[in-house]
Amino acid sequence: xxxxxxxxKELTVLIIDDNEQITKMxxxxxxxxxxxxxxxxxxxxxxxxxxxxxxxxxxxDLAMPELDGYEILExxxxxxxxxxxxxxxxxxxxxxxxxxxxxxxxxxxxQKPVDIDVLLEKITTISKYQ
Numbered sequence: 535x536x537x538x539x540x541x542x543k544e545l546t547v548l549i550i551d552d553n554e555q556i557t558k559m560x561x562x563x564x565x566x567x568x569x570x571x572x573x574x575x576x577x578x579x580x581x582x583x584x585x586x587x588x589x590x591x592x593x594x595d596l597a598m599p600e601l602d603g604y605e606i607l608e609x610x611x612x613x614x615x616x617x618x619x620x621x622x623x624x625x626x627x628x629x630x631x632x633x634x635x636x637x638x639x640x641x642x643x644x645q646k647p648v649d650i651d652v653l654l655e656k657i658t659t660i661s662k663y664q
Contacts (some may be wrong), residue, residue: 545569550580551595577601610664
């Protein structure tokens with residue numbers, strides 16, 4: 535399969551982020567690129583959806599009230615979903631946490647504000663190996 539064929543493949547993306555402006559912007563952009571988006575604006579709902587459905591890629595914010603991204607990662611740590619996660623964060627991540635993420639299978643961490651074209655490239659790359 536050529537890269538051009540792959541890029542046209544519809545992907546299903548779960549966005550777990552409490553910032554509704556960010557989820558709206560990202561989902562609009564991804565939908566314009568022919569991808570399906572499911573949005574969870576809180577960690578509890580995101581975890582619930584994550585446990586019920588399959589996704590090509592999961593965009594996960596770390597800093598959320600109630601159930602945050604770190605807790606979600608802990609709850610799904612042993613599942614195959616870990617390799618599908620792209621962490622989105624406005625916070626600085628310590629080298630220790632970067633190493634922990636790498637050890638559990640997280641391949642991509644993006645700082646907010648995220649460059650939408652870079653995000654699309656990372657989504658395409660991660661989903662290519664699923």
